[in-house]
Amino acid sequence: MYSVLEKMKRSPSRLSAEEMMIIIIVLTAIAAVVLFLAPDVGIASAQQLTSIPAVIQNGTFQNTEDGFRMRVPDDWVVQDIDNLHLPNFRVANVAGFLILAIICPQQEALLGIGGMYNCEQSESSVEILHDRLSHRPEFEVIEDPANITSDDFLVFMVEEMQGRNYTNIQIINRTDLTINITSPQDPNTTIRTVPAKLVEMTYRPSPGLVDMRSYSILATIPENPQPGLRQIVSGESVTYEGPAAATPSGIPPPPVQQIFQSLEFIR
Numbered sequence: 001m002y003s004v005l006e007k008m009k010r011s012p013s014r015l016s017a018e019e020m021m022i023i024i025i026v027l028t029a030i031a032a033v034v035l036f037l038a039p040d041v042g043i044a045s046a047q048q049l050t051s052i053p054a055v056i057q058n059g060t061f062q063n064t065e066d067g068f069r070m071r072v073p074d075d076w077v078v079q080d081i082d083n084l085h086l087p088n089f090r091v092a093n094v095a096g097f098l099i100l101a102i103i104c105p106q107q108e109a110l111l112g113i114g115g116m117y118n119c120e121q122s123e124s125s126v127e128i129l130h131d132r133l134s135h136r137p138e139f140e141v142i143e144d145p146a147n148i149t150s151d152d153f154l155v156f157m158v159e160e161m162q163g164r165n166y167t168n169i170q171i172i173n174r175t176d177l178t179i180n181i182t183s184p185q186d187p188n189t190t191i192r193t194v195p196a197k198l199v200e201m202t203y204r205p206s207p208g209l210v211d212m213r214s215y216s217i218l219a220t221i222p223e224n225p226q227p228g229l230r231q232i233v234s235g236e237s238v239t240y241e242g243p244a245a246a247t248p249s250g251i252p253p254p255p256v257q258q259i260f261q262s263l264e265f266i267r
Helices: 002-009 017-037 086-091 150-163 254-262
Strands: 060-063 068-071 076-081 098-105 126-132 167-182 190-204 212-222 233-243 264-266
Touching: 060 076, 060 098, 068 254, 150 167, 150 190, 150 212, 150 233, 167 212, 212 254, 233 254
Parallel strands: 167 264
Antiparallel strands: 060 068, 068 264, 076 098, 098 126, 126 233, 167 190, 190 212, 212 233
């Protein structure tokens, strides 16, 4: 290494082709080592999500374009993601789900421009995620996408976690739910309902990290069919995650339970 450094001090015009090749090889090796040892930073951490002002009325947050509404606990805030902002598609979560919104305790949020909040670094947040499950290769074997169930959704999520090298994955509880779907104009009238699952899981995201516990509502919603196109079935996930040792089993923390119990979809 010392001889290489000595060569690098000399003018390039005085280096032979062989010496230049040695320097290039060494620098390439150093760069590879640096990349290998660098921490695994997710895309969402490298680029902040662009947000829009959250619409909260009488303690209820709703986004008619994204298709959901829920109660916001006292002293919690909402980061409503601007899904019309193209770069946000490149900072979806690691499973490729579009992040619709993040709700977190105000004390864990960063204050943003225009009075908006950023919940991306919160350790007690609830994420609302969306995906077109029927367009995933894993579900192409199902002839009628409307038959995709919340159980299928759960199996898919576990397989995604295994593919990202999660270990110690255990499903602690899963409870059947029914969630109302209302119209944007009349939140008090239920148009239809959809079956869903409340799932409690524990897992280890990677070696060396502590086990985590999550509570998720998983729902599959057949959307209005379009002539000539494959039926769209949306996968909606509302998830809270915390350290397994500090997060009680059996029932989500009270603020999270309030969010879950008030969840409705808008179509």
